[in-house]
Amino acid sequence: MAKRFPKAFFVFLGALFLLNLIQSFFTPLIYDETYYWYYAQQLAWGYFDHPPMVGFLIWLGNSILAGELGVRFLSCILGSGTITILWLLVDNDLKKKYVPHFFLLLFSMALFNAYGFLTLPDTPLLFFTALFLFVYKKFLKEPSIVMSIALGVVMACLMYSKYHAVLVIIFVLISNLSLLKNKFAWLAVIIALLCYVPHFKWLYDHNFVSIEYHISERPNQPYTFEGFTLGYLLNLIVNFGLLFPWFYWVLFQSKPKTKFKKALVYLSYGVIAFFFLSSFHRRTQAQWVIVICIPMAILTYEYLLQNGKSRKWVYRISMVSAVLLLYARMGLIHKPMLPIIYETHGNKEWSKELKNIVGDTPVVFENSYRRAPMFSFYSGNETFSLNNIYYRRNQYSIDSSEAALQNRRVAYVTPFATSGDFSYTTLSGRKYFGSYIDNFQSYRKLECQIDDKEIVLNNEELSLTIYNPYEEKLDLNDFNFNVGYLNKYKQLKEIKPLLLTSNNSEQFLKPNDTTILKVKLTIPEKIVPHYIKFAVSKNGLLPGINSTSIKIEK
Known part of the structure; x- marks a missing residue:
């Protein structure tokens, strides 16, 4: 163990893990986290927007711990696991001399940093991408039935995390087309497909609702260079923060000499190019390219180990980046530290205000798969998102939440009302009105x-x-x-x-x-x-x- 991991590695890893635990405990959940927490209340092999991994992680965490920490506990573990795997993937003994540089490099990546404690589909996606590359590297050295099984299971876990994972598998395959002639590679594919059968069945049972939504039902906007392509290019910068010039320079000058390094380069370029082309069709989100953080972190750290001048500059700038990100992380907890209202601010307060008004009455939120689980998490009340034609379908459209409230007295909150039986106000000053319905009847599944x-x-x-x-x-x-x-x-x-x-x-x-x-x-x-x-x-x-x-x- 000491040969692979110097003592300093465990000191930094332990400190970061403790930081993420503390952050998880004191930081209120963001809207997407409560939506995925809602997934976890009804475990299934799939959900409207995503495969089931994120729901399973939250369910498992909540079976160990309560509250926000329970929702995020497995993310803290996976975040540390991702860092450990990245360390193992770096082939240079010099790394033991520059452990702080390794952690500062990773800590400087804003979204990678956030997914060390936030529980979102990208959290397991990052972990299983790193694990996939780790197993693939061993598979290249010694393909066997055991390695095929391991590779197949990890590929299935990747796909259970997020549908974008298919890009990881495809671009690694493109980097080494000889795999198409490898019987052990085909065995790995078969294993992965067998492991994925439960989700395929779920998709079939639900008329492929997830695929249909992501491919054809998601609303779009007219193309503008500023809103689409320029926004995408800015997202590429946001992922790597102040150190983005080094990350992209290293990728640009990389000339891989091994199949594994070729996989890292192809994966990075492939994902960047795929979403660049997509940006001419629809808006992209910063986290869609998050997987490139894994291969580019490996390439960049190995480059820094060989280049002292760059290593010094990166160390200095990453220290500044670390201070800024630590400040931002504290701002997630304490609103006055940030110039904006973020999702972690004020939700406990409006949930408490509404709870004091409605008591234990179930609450129906019109057109909000975000506020419905947020209120449910912090109040304990039953909730339902009543989606109308001005909005979009979501998990509430396909599960049993509507049936649970049918013919019952509910508090109905809608953004379209300007008066009602009650009201509550959010931190931003937005006022919502609601009314009581004694016999709620909704037939949104017709x-x-x-x-x-x-x-x-x-x-x-x-x-x-x-x-x-x-x-x-x-x-x-x-x-x-x-x-x-x-x-x-x-x-x-x-x-x-x-x-x-x-x-x-x-x-x-x-x-x-x-x-x-x-x-x-x-x-x-x-x-x-x-x-x-x-x-x-x-x-x-x-x-x-x-x-x-x-x-x-x-």
């Missing part, structure tokens, strides 16, 4: 379909198939049927009533049964639409999201 994949916008009659997934008979006369018109970026621009013609099917729709309504579309007035969505409402609630986007044939 499914509307048109047989044709594309339709012509004219006055012709259409056959609309309605599927009732509920265990109760529904009176269709109690519902209002609407159609939403979307532009080519799938942004809702107009909503119109759906005209029901006189020759419709029976009035009542039996449980788990379908009926066909004869309808006509009301021609929109404000736009020339590219897509439509069907939306159903009842009891005065805003129309839901009751179909996918259906293309209009021009």
Whole structure:
């Protein structure tokens, strides 16, 4: 052990682990963390937005510890594990002389730093990317059945972390196409696919809702260089902070002589290029390229070990970066230290205010998969995100949360109200109004379909198939049927009533049964639409999201 890890390594690793534990305990959760905490309340092989790894980690952490620390405990462990694996992947004995440089280099990467304690899908993605490269390096030296099994299991864990993980596997493969002729590599692929079968089944059982959302249902915006491509290039800088010139210079001048180093370079360039091309189509987020931190950290540290002048400069600048990031981390806890209101600020306060008003009454939040789990985490109340056509579907659209509140008294909070039975105010000064509903009824899982994949916008009659997934008979006369018109970026621009013609099917729709309504579309007035969505409402609630986007044939 001493040959691989000098004493200084464990001193720095232990100090960083302790820092992350303290940070986890004192820092309130951010919105995404509470959303993934909500995942963990109903363990499954998949969720609307992501594979299940993040939910499993939170569930496991909460089985050990309570509160914020329980949510983040496994992230602290994985963060330390990622650093340990990175150390092992550096092939230079000089590293034992420059342990502080290693930790300062890693600490200077802002998002890598944050994922040392925040529990997000990128946290296990980073860990399993590092572990994948570690196992792959051993596989290159001595391929065997045992190494194939290990590689296959790690690839499956990668894919269970985040769908972006497929890029890691693809670009490593491209760096070494001889793997296509390697029987042990194919065995690893088979093992990975077998391990991933439960998620494939979950996707099939849920009509591939995750894939459909990420590929085709996510709304977009018109392209601008500043908002899309320039924003992406800035994200590449943000990932590496003040040391970004060294990271990219090292990558640029790298001339790999081994298959493993080639994998590091191909992975880095591949991910950068993939999302650069994507930036001409849609906005990218800084964390989408987070995996390049793993190979580029290895390449950069090995370069610094061989270049004393650069090592001195990086050490000095990384000290400044460390001070700034430590200050920012303290600001996550204590609001006055930061010039902005961040997600960790004020959520406990508004949750307490709302809890004092509604007591133990379940709360329905209109169009907010963020505030619903945040309030639930800090209050203990049951919550539900009631998503309407002006918003998007999420985990609340496909799980059992709607059924749990059906026909019960709820407190209904909506951003569209300007008055109500009660109100609460967030730290930013935003005031939300709510009202009590004695018999809450929501039917957001009604499914509307048109047989044709594309339709012509004219006055012709259409056959609309309605599927009732509920265990109760529904009176269709109690519902209002609407159609939403979307532009080519799938942004809702107009909503119109759906005209029901006189020759419709029976009035009542039996449980788990379908009926066909004869309808006509009301021609929109404000736009020339590219897509439509069907939306159903009842009891005065805003129309839901009751179909996918259906293309209009021009």
